[in-house]
Amino acid sequence: MASRPSxxxxxxxxxxxxxxPLRTVLALACAAQxxxxxxxxxxxVALPSVDRDLxxxxxxxxxxxxxxxxxxxxxMLLGGRAADLFGPRRTLTxxxxxxxxxxLAGGLATTADALVAARVAQGVGAAMMAPATLVVxxxxxxxxxxxxxxxxxxxxxxxxxxxxxxxxGGALTTGLSWRWVFxxxxxxxxxxxxxxxxxxxxxxxxxxRADRTRSLDITGAVTATAGLGALIYGVMQTSxxxxxSPQAAAPILAGVxxxxxxxxxxxxxxxxxxxxxxxxRLRGVAVGGTALVLFGGVGIAMWYFTSLFLQDVxxxxxxxxxxxxxxxxxxxxxxxxxxxPLLPRVGVRVLLAAGGLAFLTGFGWLSQAHxxxxxxxxxxxxxxxxxxxxxxxFPTLMAAATAGVPGGDAGVVGGLAATTNQIGGAVGLAVxxxxxxxxxxxxxxxxxxxxxxxxxxxxxAGLGVAVAAVGTLLPGRRRAGRTGD
Numbered sequence: 001m002a003s004r005p006s007x008x009x010x011x012x013x014x015x016x017x018x019x020x021p022l023r024t025v026l027a028l029a030c031a032a033q034x035x036x037x038x039x040x041x042x043x044x045v046a047l048p049s050v051d052r053d054l055x056x057x058x059x060x061x062x063x064x065x066x067x068x069x070x071x072x073x074x075x076m077l078l079g080g081r082a083a084d085l086f087g088p089r090r091t092l093t094x095x096x097x098x099x100x101x102x103x104l105a106g107g108l109a110t111t112a113d114a115l116v117a118a119r120v121a122q123g124v125g126a127a128m129m130a131p132a133t134l135v136v137x138x139x140x141x142x143x144x145x146x147x148x149x150x151x152x153x154x155x156x157x158x159x160x161x162x163x164x165x166x167x168x169g170g171a172l173t174t175g176l177s178w179r180w181v182f183x184x185x186x187x188x189x190x191x192x193x194x195x196x197x198x199x200x201x202x203x204x205x206x207x208x209r210a211d212r213t214r215s216l217d218i219t220g221a222v223t224a225t226a227g228l229g230a231l232i233y234g235v236m237q238t239s240x241x242x243x244x245s246p247q248a249a250a251p252i253l254a255g256v257x258x259x260x261x262x263x264x265x266x267x268x269x270x271x272x273x274x275x276x277x278x279x280x281r282l283r284g285v286a287v288g289g290t291a292l293v294l295f296g297g298v299g300i301a302m303w304y305f306t307s308l309f310l311q312d313v314x315x316x317x318x319x320x321x322x323x324x325x326x327x328x329x330x331x332x333x334x335x336x337x338x339x340x341p342l343l344p345r346v347g348v349r350v351l352l353a354a355g356g357l358a359f360l361t362g363f364g365w366l367s368q369a370h371x372x373x374x375x376x377x378x379x380x381x382x383x384x385x386x387x388x389x390x391x392x393x394f395p396t397l398m399a400a401a402t403a404g405v406p407g408g409d410a411g412v413v414g415g416l417a418a419t420t421n422q423i424g425g426a427v428g429l430a431v432x433x434x435x436x437x438x439x440x441x442x443x444x445x446x447x448x449x450x451x452x453x454x455x456x457x458x459x460x461a462g463l464g465v466a467v468a469a470v471g472t473l474l475p476g477r478r479r480a481g482r483t484g485d
Contacts, residue, residue, distance in 0.1 A: 063116050067116045077274065149337075223259070
């Protein structure tokens with residue numbers, strides 16, 4: 001199998017030739033990632049208002065969220081390869097433009113179908129943005145030390161974006177209108193597009209446009225995107241249907257078959273595969289991806305099910321629940337930033353082991369919570385411990401999964417890492433929701449709900465330990481220079 005020619009590689013941007021400080025480049029990458037993750041949760045609080053105005057009916061409002069998540073995860077691999085072939089500057093700018101335009105369309109939507117279509121388009125834009133930000137970090141921060149610090153900031157930005165959704169959505173919907181949940185992307189997006197055009201160095205491209213188009217591996221892109229989309233759609237269906245029902249089992253089976261076809265095409269037939277098999281054979285990529293799948297369940301247990309516990313068991317409002325999780329978000333952000341400089345010194349295994357211990361202790365403590373639990377001793381303490389674990393683990397896994405990858409493949413590997421984490425979150429949500437048992441809509445008592453959420457937290461503790469165990473298979477510490485700090 002012939003590998004893709006070196007003309008499509010993305011060379012690092014030499015710091016000495018840059019007029020724009022690297023901290024500005026990092027701020028751009030972090031802000032773009034913040035927007036991507038923020039928009040996956042900011043609409044949740046606004047859905048009742050959206051339903052009243054646009055008359056969705058039934059489970060229709062859920063597709064305002066699912067339409068975004070489905071295309072975001074399904075197109076990320078293609079977005080990563082586009083960043084490799086066309087450069088992070090072009091891909092990030094194009095993704096930001098589509099994301100911003102879709103936000104405008106969503107805010108002005110007058111029908112349910114128009115809003116869902118806008119969210120689907122916004123998910124495609126996000127799928128271009130997320131891997132492009134990873135390429136920006138990999139190509140502008142050239143030493144292990146500098147890259148680890150950048151990954152820490154990038155991870156913290158995404159985490160804070162996810163938790164800020166309830167607060168920002170509630171404030172915008174209450175103070176202005178649900179439409180501003182989407183329209184807020186327009187001024188922010190315009191600023192980031194301008195910054196991307198001025199702060200990022202254009203990538204030198206010697207390949208022709210036709211060569212880059214052929215290198216996109218259309219067959220691989222279609223089978224990968226369709227397979228991932230079908231798989232995630234099927235998993236989403238399990239919130240309303242049994243795993244063995246045709247509504248869930250059929251798309252899951254179709255997704256698995258399409259992904260098998262994708263693997264065959266990439267290994268045997270593609271001249272320039274979108275995901276070269278040689279990359280999957282890299283230990284960091286394979287092991288890091290496996291750990292990120294498991295970690296997806298840990299993140300869902302922390303942010304999603306803890307929020308449900310606060311609302312369904314302790315009776316908090318959505319806004320108060322978001323405020324209750326804010327201390328954990330701050331601890332996560334600080335830990336991710338502080339832990340990043342340790343990565344080149346102590347290695348991934350030590351940080352993941354420390355994270356696993358924090359997960360075991362924090363989730364074990366949280367699993368003892370019940371309907372009469374006080375916030376400070378029963379929720380705040382354990383969630384702060386779990387937040388430390390997430391801050392140690394997530395940036396470490398992202399750095400390990402993308403380390404040692406050739407520059408021209410950084411985008412697709414970054415897209416693969418982000419996709420595996422999304423798949424882990426989707427599957428984790430479906431499985432853990434089943435474990436949790438009856439939801440609040442079933443009129444279950446707080447005691448029954450608390451017992452279900454406690455089971456979720458115990459499983460999350462096991463997943464956290466499993467992440468650390470898988471992490472022992474990652475490459476050990478490597479010494480690196482400090483160029484690019």
